Amino acid sequence: MKILGFMLLLSGWAIVLTALALLKQDVPRAAFVLAGLGVEIVGLTLVIRAHLVRRGEHE
């Protein structure tokens, strides 16, 4: 889950980069940047959950 989360973080960033480089019109570019951020938030949630599972390891 942690690796998948980090992959989603990078994928979201790649979507943002692609939108900035390829899209010329303001609205689609903004929409894809927001979509990329959304993917990153999903990835971050997975990374957080992956570390939640390890809670108690150092008790």
Add this chain to the structure above:
Amino acid sequence: MPATAPTLSDTGAALFAILILLVPLAGAGLALINTGLGRSRSAAHLMMSSLCVVSVAALAYILCGFAWQGLAGQPAHVVTIGSKPWGWLGAGPLLLRHMTFGASPALLAALLGMLSAGLAGLIPLGAGADRWRVGACCASTALLAGWTYPLFAHWVWGGGWLAQLGTNYGIGQGFVDTGGASTIQAVGGLTALAIAWILGPRRGKYAHDGMPTAIPGHNAVFVLFGCLLALIGWWGLNSAGAILFNGAESGVAAIVAINSTLSAASAALAAALVTNTRFRKPDASLTANGWVGGLAASSGVCAFVLPIEAAIIGAIAGVLVTFSVEWFELRISVDDPGGSISAHAMGGLWGVLAVGIFGNVPARALGAAGQAVARPGQWLAQLAGIATLIGFVLPLTYGLNWLLNRVYPQRVPAEGERQGLDLYELGAGAYPEFVTHGDEFTER
């Protein structure tokens, strides 16, 4: 922001040098805050680690960091995408070779960068307090100051692709960060998050049912004095960043200092008010975290907003940091004794976003020297920067520290935590005349 090499008059260079010399006070403040919020049995270790971190950061940054960060208008590795240049890494000489040893902007940028890298390196210490080996702190800082920080700083301050979003694609003025809300605070704060995850919580922090145990800091006086000291350093940091990286005139230092102070003040008061409302008494450590969060947020916007806007931004940062500290500790089990992640990462990210919401770029800061008409879409450039921090910098810094942890375990053994890092790693405590209570060493 400016894609050409910055220029400074003699007077401007002198003022700039004075401003930079204030920056170490920010580091001293952070070191005191981190130490005060940690346990007494690790106090000397934390101060020692702070000194080592600043030293390693200075060496790593001068060795290769500045070469890779670069400065707008200097050689850089560029990728051309759709006929637009994307600067991704500085291509300067290592070890400041071929540098003119006068008051050149490049040399002043190297000085500011060296101190900024040290400041970024101090931030994770708060999150790793009471369990992070001093050798591992140094190795992790070398990675941060030698690679992660310069790479992102090149994109923002070195004329890299984030700074070029304005000239390449007409998105606002490109990504804007006055004094390091992203490059220093968010990068340091996200590294702190990675360190907290990799190290895991302190022994006894979480009970079997997952509920956190309160482990209060050992010296509130250190913490609150550190806040006041940090303010002076932030004046220098924000003013120097505005002049060197944003093309502002020297006179902007006054409004930058006013805005930085207002942001920190309203953040601290907001945090005190929130904690007083919730717990019936203002909480000193959360108020201090709010203050630092306000300073971190001010780093993004201080040259581009009115004082009233700086106060509003600070107040929002104070509330955000207060709830963020609780969320990290209670909801997602991140043990961050110094509140570094909330104050620096959350505060810094909010400061970056605030540029897009409140900032008037470049009219207020650049004044007559402003080189461009305002373009729409500044918020989009700021969002692209935030996406880069979360989507690239966090995985990068986590990956580097994870690899480091594989070859050189970063956490002290259980015995070290029971003894305290002062005795375990340094062989002597910070307060040798104090009576040590036996129950402190009882495992919970």
